[in-house]
Amino acid sequence: MRCIACNKNLNDFESTRKSAVTGEYLDLCNTCYHAVEDDLPAKERDDLRSEEEVFEDDTDVTEIVDPL
Numbered sequence: 300m301r302c303i304a305c306n307k308n309l310n311d312f313e314s315t316r317k318s319a320v321t322g323e324y325l326d327l328c329n330t331c332y333h334a335v336e337d338d339l340p341a342k343e344r345d346d347l348r349s350e351e352e353v354f355e356d357d358t359d360v361t362e363i364v365d366p367l
């Protein structure tokens with residue numbers, strides 16, 4: 300199964316993501332899904348969520364130094 304937007308191979312978590320509205324598989328990778336998730340609520344298999352999903356939190360801003 301490949302992402303219908305960017306053709307990347309989907310893992311189990313990505314390939315089992317279904318639209319919460321239609322119940323159909325979305326077939327989007329995490330990257331492409333994140334771009335549309337506000338408009339496209341989905342049911343996700345949290346039991347299939349992998350480590351791969353967690354690393355995307357690379358916007359950690361805890362090291363911002365207070366200018367004062």
Ligand SMILES: [Zn+2]
Nearest residue numbers: 302305328331
């Ligand atoms: Zn994609």
